[in-house]
Amino acid sequence: MDLRIVNTCNNDCLYCLESDLRNKEKFISKDLLFKEILVEKNRDNITFYWWNSLLHPELLDIIKFCKLNWFNNIWLLSNTMWIEGDYLQKLQQSWLNNFWLYFNSFNKEKHELVNWTGIKYNIFLENLEKLFISWLHIKVIIHINKLNINTISRDLILLKEKYRINNFDFVNYFPFDKPYKNRKILEYRILEYRWKIDILFKIIKKLNLKVKFVKFSKDFFWDCLNFYDYEKWIVNQVWKEDIERLSWKEIPFCFKESRCDFCFLKDNCKYYGL
Numbered sequence: 001m002d003l004r005i006v007n008t009c010n011n012d013c014l015y016c017l018e019s020d021l022r023n024k025e026k027f028i029s030k031d032l033l034f035k036e037i038l039v040e041k042n043r044d045n046i047t048f049y050w051w052n053s054l055l056h057p058e059l060l061d062i063i064k065f066c067k068l069n070w071f072n073n074i075w076l077l078s079n080t081m082w083i084e085g086d087y088l089q090k091l092q093q094s095w096l097n098n099f100w101l102y103f104n105s106f107n108k109e110k111h112e113l114v115n116w117t118g119i120k121y122n123i124f125l126e127n128l129e130k131l132f133i134s135w136l137h138i139k140v141i142i143h144i145n146k147l148n149i150n151t152i153s154r155d156l157i158l159l160k161e162k163y164r165i166n167n168f169d170f171v172n173y174f175p176f177d178k179p180y181k182n183r184k185i186l187e188y189r190i191l192e193y194r195w196k197i198d199i200l201f202k203i204i205k206k207l208n209l210k211v212k213f214v215k216f217s218k219d220f221f222w223d224c225l226n227f228y229d230y231e232k233w234i235v236n237q238v239w240k241e242d243i244e245r246l247s248w249k250e251i252p253f254c255f256k257e258s259r260c261d262f263c264f265l266k267d268n269c270k271y272y273g274l
Helices: 019-023 030-039 059-068 087-093 108-115 121-133 152-161 177-181 190-207 240-246
Strands: 002-004 045-049 073-078 098-103 137-144 167-172 210-214
Touching: 002 030, 030 059, 045 059, 059 073, 059 087, 098 121, 108 121, 137 152, 152 190
Parallel strands: 002 045, 045 073, 073 098, 098 137, 137 167, 167 210
Antiparallel strands: none
16 A cells, blocks of 8 residues: 655655645645555555655654554655654654665765755765664665766665665656656666666676666666566556556657657557557
């Protein structure tokens, strides 16, 4: 079960698709969330997804409620802001057992460029150290783009060897909405970075990392197609809004604006929408 509990974030990432939701209610009410949780039949996993869930003022109560209602694995997605002091310990005492971490780069300039006005580099590193010594299971989500594709293999080695993180989700840059206006900073052509991508796969295999690649076209994988799952990590990840925008009877706007080189749907789109 994926559950949105906030519509706010301390970051304003260049690749974020959800900036328009900032005008909505910042925090979903606890009572409404409890109702959604109770109707869920699958009690194995629940993930507090989107934005920075740590900002919810009643997060500890929400986590406790999930555990009391027999959710085995409770995940929280965050950029680590607000785990200073003893708050991380309180999260663990509330039975949070998994932490899903946004990561951009160990390069300070690139980190702060992507996060814009959000969490500062030194604070992020301090919080990463706190997570490392906690008993939480940590997974890292990395949005691959032109700013980090040159250093991503080196970053993976550091995350694995220093922080013992073995579980990674990679999300591709895709050319819709807000990220598109930042395309000059973010977009990369696969052929130009082929050797960097090949090194990435070699590192993944060498370190025996557990990985998922979400919203990547087939040509990204080259001879590593065992990592490519079109149905699971592309079709099932496409938002309803994406389908509506790409299913017009007229030629899709993305084709008119030559976005196809960067689109994860191009293997099945045929330039005429889904």
